[in-house]
Amino acid sequence: MSVRLSAPLAADLLPVAGVRLGVAEAGIRKANRRDLTVIALAEGSHVSGVFTLNRFCAAPVHLSKAHLAAGKGIRALVINTGIANAGTGEQGMAAAQTTCEELASQLGIEADQVLPFSTGVILEHLPVERLVAGLPVACADLRSDAWFDAAHAIMTTDTVAKARSMQISLAGHTVTLTGIAKGAGMMKPNMATMLSFLATDAAISQKLLDALLHEVADQSFNSITVDGDTSTNDSFVLIASGASGAPEITDTASADYATLRAAVLEMSVWLAQAIVRDGEGATKFISVVVEGGADRAECRKVAYAVAHSPLVKTAFFASDPNLGRILAAIGYAGIEDLDVAKLKVWLGSRGEEVLVAEQGGRASSYVEEAGSRIMQAEEISVRIALGRGVAAATVWTCDFSYDYVKINADYRS
Amino acid sequence: MSVRLSAPLAADLLPVAGVRLGVAEAGIRKANRRDLTVIALAEGSHVSGVFTLNRFCAAPVHLSKAHLAAGKGIRALVINTGIANAGTGEQGMAAAQTTCEELASQLGIEADQVLPFSTGVILEHLPVERLVAGLPVACADLRSDAWFDAAHAIMTTDTVAKARSMQISLAGHTVTLTGIAKGAGMMKPNMATMLSFLATDAAISQKLLDALLHEVADQSFNSITVDGDTSTNDSFVLIASGASGAPEITDTASADYATLRAAVLEMSVWLAQAIVRDGEGATKFISVVVEGGADRAECRKVAYAVAHSPLVKTAFFASDPNLGRILAAIGYAGIEDLDVAKLKVWLGSRGEEVLVAEQGGRASSYVEEAGSRIMQAEEISVRIALGRGVAAATVWTCDFSYDYVKINADYRS
Numbered sequence: 001m002s003v004r005l006s007a008p009l010a011a012d013l014l015p016v017a018g019v020r021l022g023v024a025e026a027g028i029r030k031a032n033r034r035d036l037t038v039i040a041l042a043e044g045s046h047v048s049g050v051f052t053l054n055r056f057c058a059a060p061v062h063l064s065k066a067h068l069a070a071g072k073g074i075r076a077l078v079i080n081t082g083i084a085n086a087g088t089g090e091q092g093m094a095a096a097q098t099t100c101e102e103l104a105s106q107l108g109i110e111a112d113q114v115l116p117f118s119t120g121v122i123l124e125h126l127p128v129e130r131l132v133a134g135l136p137v138a139c140a141d142l143r144s145d146a147w148f149d150a151a152h153a154i155m156t157t158d159t160v161a162k163a164r165s166m167q168i169s170l171a172g173h174t175v176t177l178t179g180i181a182k183g184a185g186m187m188k189p190n191m192a193t194m195l196s197f198l199a200t201d202a203a204i205s206q207k208l209l210d211a212l213l214h215e216v217a218d219q220s221f222n223s224i225t226v227d228g229d230t231s232t233n234d235s236f237v238l239i240a241s242g243a244s245g246a247p248e249i250t251d252t253a254s255a256d257y258a259t260l261r262a263a264v265l266e267m268s269v270w271l272a273q274a275i276v277r278d279g280e281g282a283t284k285f286i287s288v289v290v291e292g293g294a295d296r297a298e299c300r301k302v303a304y305a306v307a308h309s310p311l312v313k314t315a316f317f318a319s320d321p322n323l324g325r326i327l328a329a330i331g332y333a334g335i336e337d338l339d340v341a342k343l344k345v346w347l348g349s350r351g352e353e354v355l356v357a358e359q360g361g362r363a364s365s366y367v368e369e370a371g372s373r374i375m376q377a378e379e380i381s382v383r384i385a386l387g388r389g390v391a392a393a394t395v396w397t398c399d400f401s402y403d404y405v406k407i408n409a410d411y412r413s
Numbered sequence: 414m415s416v417r418l419s420a421p422l423a424a425d426l427l428p429v430a431g432v433r434l435g436v437a438e439a440g441i442r443k444a445n446r447r448d449l450t451v452i453a454l455a456e457g458s459h460v461s462g463v464f465t466l467n468r469f470c471a472a473p474v475h476l477s478k479a480h481l482a483a484g485k486g487i488r489a490l491v492i493n494t495g496i497a498n499a500g501t502g503e504q505g506m507a508a509a510q511t512t513c514e515e516l517a518s519q520l521g522i523e524a525d526q527v528l529p530f531s532t533g534v535i536l537e538h539l540p541v542e543r544l545v546a547g548l549p550v551a552c553a554d555l556r557s558d559a560w561f562d563a564a565h566a567i568m569t570t571d572t573v574a575k576a577r578s579m580q581i582s583l584a585g586h587t588v589t590l591t592g593i594a595k596g597a598g599m600m601k602p603n604m605a606t607m608l609s610f611l612a613t614d615a616a617i618s619q620k621l622l623d624a625l626l627h628e629v630a631d632q633s634f635n636s637i638t639v640d641g642d643t644s645t646n647d648s649f650v651l652i653a654s655g656a657s658g659a660p661e662i663t664d665t666a667s668a669d670y671a672t673l674r675a676a677v678l679e680m681s682v683w684l685a686q687a688i689v690r691d692g693e694g695a696t697k698f699i700s701v702v703v704e705g706g707a708d709r710a711e712c713r714k715v716a717y718a719v720a721h722s723p724l725v726k727t728a729f730f731a732s733d734p735n736l737g738r739i740l741a742a743i744g745y746a747g748i749e750d751l752d753v754a755k756l757k758v759w760l761g762s763r764g765e766e767v768l769v770a771e772q773g774g775r776a777s778s779y780v781e782e783a784g785s786r787i788m789q790a791e792e793i794s795v796r797i798a799l800g801r802g803v804a805a806a807t808v809w810t811c812d813f814s815y816d817y818v819k820i821n822a823d824y825r826s
Contacts, residue, residue: 053745054741054744054745055743055744055745055748055749055751055753056740056741056743056744056745056753056773057744086737087736087737087740087753087770087773087774087775088773088774089754089772089773089774092774121737122737122740122741123736123737123740123770123774123775227723227724231741232741232744310640310723310813310817310821311640311821314817314818314821314822315821315822317818317822318821318822320822323500323536324499324500324534324535324536327469327500327535327536328467328469328535328644328645330468330469331467331468331469331470331645332466332467332468332469333468335468336468338468340468340469341502357500359502360469360500360501360502361500361501361502361505361536362500362536400723400818401818401822402815402818402819402822404723404727404818405727405730405813405814405815405817405818406815408723408724408727408728408731409727409728409730409731409733409814409815
C-alpha cells in the first residue's frame with residue numbers, strides 16, 4: 001500500500017557519469033534476494049552525509065562519519081539490507097571495519113575511502129563472512145546503468161522502490177542527478193530505516209556540497225515523519241562526481257549553484273515524500289504547513305505536534321474533519337505565549353482550501369460538509385497561520401491506520 | 414476493556430466530612446444520563462488545583478484558575494460532561510461565568526467561590542440554559558454519601574468508574590480521603606479528558622496543600638500517558654475540608670504531614686494508574702522505570718520516549734519482547750551524551766525480572782524465551798538504568814492496540 005507513488009521505470013533512471021553500481025545476493029538474512037549494493041565513485045568525487053542523532057546509532061554510522069572526517073576522498077559506498085548492525089558493540093564495529101577493508105582491497109583504495117551502510121534487524125550480528133563473500137560479485141557487476149537494481153536492492157519492507165532522475169544544464173553542460181531512497185516507517189519495527197543516496201556528475205567544492213546537504217536535508221528528510229520514531233541508521237548522502245565536464249561550483253552566489261541547489265532540493269523533497277507515501281499502513285499523504293511563526297523552530301514544533309498526534313492521524317485515516325484534535329495538538333506544541341485568538345487553520349485538497357478555525361474556535365464560515373469533502377482526498381494539507389511573525393515550515397506525514405498496528409504488531413521476520 | 418481495574422463498590426466509598434455531592438440529568442448533550450455534578454464544601458475548606466498547559470485550554474480552566482487566585486475560599490465545584498467548553502471563545506467564557514453565578518446564587522456564596530469543570534466534545538457551545546436548569550436538581554440532591562454517583566456522573570467514555578477511599582489517623586482523629594477520576598485517553602478524540610477530585614477532611618494550611626498538590630501531581634497524573642496528547646481540560650483538584658477535627662497541619666516536617674502526604678500520594682497514583690488501565694484500547698499496563706539518571710528531568714525524557722513510541726506500544730500489544738524498539742527509543746530520547754555502553758535494561762512481570770540489554774546490545778545471559786514469557790503478562794515493567802547518577806522517574810502507560818485505532822477512527826458521537 002502506498003499513496004500515489006508509482007514504481008520507477010528502469011529507463012527513467014539515468015546514469016551519472018563517474019558513478020557505477022553493482023548488486024549481489026549475499027544471503028545476509030535471507031537467501032535469494034539482492035541484499036548487497038556497492039557504489040563506486042570516480043577519483044575526485046566529493047561526498048557529504050548526514051546521519052541519525054540516535055545515541056544507539058549503528059556501527060556503520062560511526063564508521064561512515066569517521067571516514068568522511070578523514071577527508072581522503074570517498075571512493076565507494078557499500079550497503080547491506082537484512083541486518084542493521086546496530087546495538088552490536090565492538091563486534092559490530094569490527095564487522096563494519098572488515099567490510100570496508102575487504103571492499104577497499106577489491107577496488108584498490110583505502111578502507112577509510114569507503115562508507116558502509118546497513119539496514120535491517122537491530123541487535124543481531126552481521127554475518128560478515130557472507131557479506132565479504134558477496135563483495136566480488138557486486139564489484140564484478142559494477143555498471144553505470146544499475147540505479148534501478150540498486151533502488152530495489154536497498155529495499156527492506158518498502159512496497160515500492162523509490163528512485164528518480166533529473167537533468168539540468170550548468171554552463172552549457174548537461175548535468176544528471178539520480179537518487180534512490182528506502183524508508184517504510186520513520187523507523188521500521190526492528191528495522192533501521194531511512195537511507196537515501198543522491199548522486200550528480202556536477203562539480204562542486206566540498207565546502208559548498210556540505211552546506212547544500214545540510215540545507216536540503218533540513219527541508220526534505222528532516223521534515224518528514226511516519227510514526228515519530230528516529231532510526232538507529234538513518235543516513236542521507238550527497239555525491240558529486242564532477243564527471244560531467246561542467247566547471248566546479250565554488251560560489252553560492254553563482255547561477256550554477258542556484259540551479260544545482262534547486263534540482264537537489266526538488267529531488268530530495270521528492271524522495272523524502274516518497275518515503276512518507278510508502279509509510280507503514282499509509283492511506284493518506286498529509287502536508288502540515290505552518291506559517292506566521294516567530295521563527296522556523298517554533299513552526300516546526302507546531303507542525304510536528306500535529307503530524308505526530310495519534311489522534312490527528314487516526315482522524316485522517318477515518319476521513320474525519322476533526323478540528324478539535326488539530327487545535328488541541330497546536331495548543332500543546334509548546335509555544336507558551338501562543339495567542340489562540342490570532343490563530344487560523346485551513347484544510348485543503350485538490351486545489352480547494354477552506355478556513356476551518358479562527359479566533360480560538362471554529363470559523364463561522366465553516367461548514368462540516370466542506371471539511372468532510374476535503375478529508376476524502378488521498379492528499380490533504382493542513383495550513384496553520386500562527387499570527388506571530390513571518391517564519392514558516394512544512395512537515396509531511398501519513399495517516400495512522402489499522403494496518404500500521406497490524407504491521408508493527410505482527411512484524412518480526 | 415480495562416487492564417486489571419475493578420469497578421468501585423458504593424459501600425467502599427466513604428463520606429468525607431465537610432463535603433457533599435449531588436448529581437443531575439441536565440441533558441447537556443444526551444438525554445437520560447447523569448451529566449452534572451455539584452460538590453459543595455464546608456466553609457473554611459482549602460482547595461488547590463493544577464490544570465492543563467494546553468494553550469487551547471477550556472473556558473472553565475481559565476475561570477477555575479482565576480477563582481483559585483482570587484483567594485476568597487472555594488465553596489463549590491461544578492462539573493459537566495458532554496461538552497468541554499473548549500475552543501469556544503468569549504461565548505464559552507460567558508457560559509462558564511453564568512454557571513458559576515447561578516450555582517453561587519443557589520448556595521448563597523459568591524461566583525468566584527465556585528470552580529467550574531467541563532469535559533466532552535470541544536469546539537461546541539455549552540447549552541448553558543439546560544445546565545443552569547439542572548443546578549437546583551443537583552443541589553437538592555447534595556449528600557455526603559454520593560461519591561459513587563459522582564464517580565459515574567463525571568465519566569465520558571470511560572468503561573469503568575474510578576474511585577477509592579482510604580482512612581488514616583492524624584493526632585488520634587480518623588481522617589478520610591476519597592477521590593474520583595475520569596480519563597479514557599490522555600486526550601480523548603474530541604473529548605477533553607483527565608479530571609480528578611480528591612477530598613480529605615484533614616486540616617492543612619493552604620500553603621502546604623498547594624505544595625503537596627504539586628509534588629503529588631508530578632508523581633501521579635503528570636507521570637502517565639496513553640497516547641501522548643495533552644487535553645484542553647485536564648484538571649486535578651485537592652480539597653481539604655478540615656472537618657475531621659484533627660488539628661491543622663502547618664509544618665512539612667511533622668509526622669502528620671508525612672502520614673497525609675503518603676496517603677494523598679498513594680490515592681493519586683492509584684487514580685492516575687486507573688486512568689491508564691482504562692486507556693483507549695488498552696490490553697497491557699506498563700511501568701517504565703528509569704533510574705541512574707543525572708537528574709529527574711532526563712529520566713522522565715527517557716521514560717516518556719519509551720512510553721510514547723508507537724513501535725514500543727504495538728510490540729507490547731503483540732506480546733513481542735522487541736528490545737530493539739526499546740533501545741532505539743532510549744537512543745532518541747534526547748540525552749546527547751548518553752553512553753549506551755553503560756546502559757542496562759530489564760523486563761519484568763509477576764515478580765520476575767530479566768536483564769535484557771547491557772553494553773550497548775543484547776545481554777549475553779538473555780534468552781528470548783524469558784522475554785516472551787514476561788511479555789504475556791497483563792502488567793509489565795521496563796526498568797532502565799542509565800549509569801549517569803542517582804535520579805529516577807517512573808511513567809505508566811498502556812499498549813497500542815487495534816482498538817485504539819478503531820476507537821479513535823470511529824469516534825465522534
